Amino acid sequence: SQKIEQNSEALNIQEGKTATLTCNYTNYSPAYLQWYRQDPGRGPVFLLLIRENEKEKRKERLKVTFDTTLKQSLFHITASQPADSATYLCALDISGTASKLTFGTGTRLQVTL
């Protein structure tokens, strides 16, 4: 069955460092992969979408890579700030019909001073 795995343990890093979060998936070749941020008690907020023919995508301090051979995406936040503390979710369309997203369970990031 399709699995999307993210580090279940929280990631604690110091302000100013680069945070790297991992998303691994199995048994499927998605056309694209998305990353969302979710704060406690709130809905997810879209961050970046990367397509299968793109190796890397950047947006301000955020960078996403997509390795379809390894079936892995890496999400980087450079110069991290305490305000970046949240849970980060990766999501794939495994239906092949672009009709729904399947989300990983997320990785909680804590940036400390």
Added chain:
Amino acid sequence: NAGVMQNPRHLVRRRGQEARLRCSPMKGHSHVYWYRQLPEEGLKFMVYLQKENIIDESGMPKERFSAEFPKEGPSILRIQQVVRGDSAAYFCASSPRRDNEQFFGPGTRLTVL
């Protein structure tokens, strides 16, 4: 430009009652998705609708749950004869196109007593 709106934000029901959750998508968005998030679990897809049509309901329980997105008005997720296991946060998302990022609402937190 208002975002996705959901109401109520909090809903308390006793076992056996009906719950009706409403979602108004962003202006110009005709694609609506419903997700459920149980405590300490990831987001799970329930149903995908496009104006007046259910496109994919593979994630929705066969009994007691129904969804609609009428030509006029909000999308409704209806849960009949609620049970304690239905207690969760229900999120609605909308998008302008099928293979696009999704914009989430703040969610409705359903508590079944």
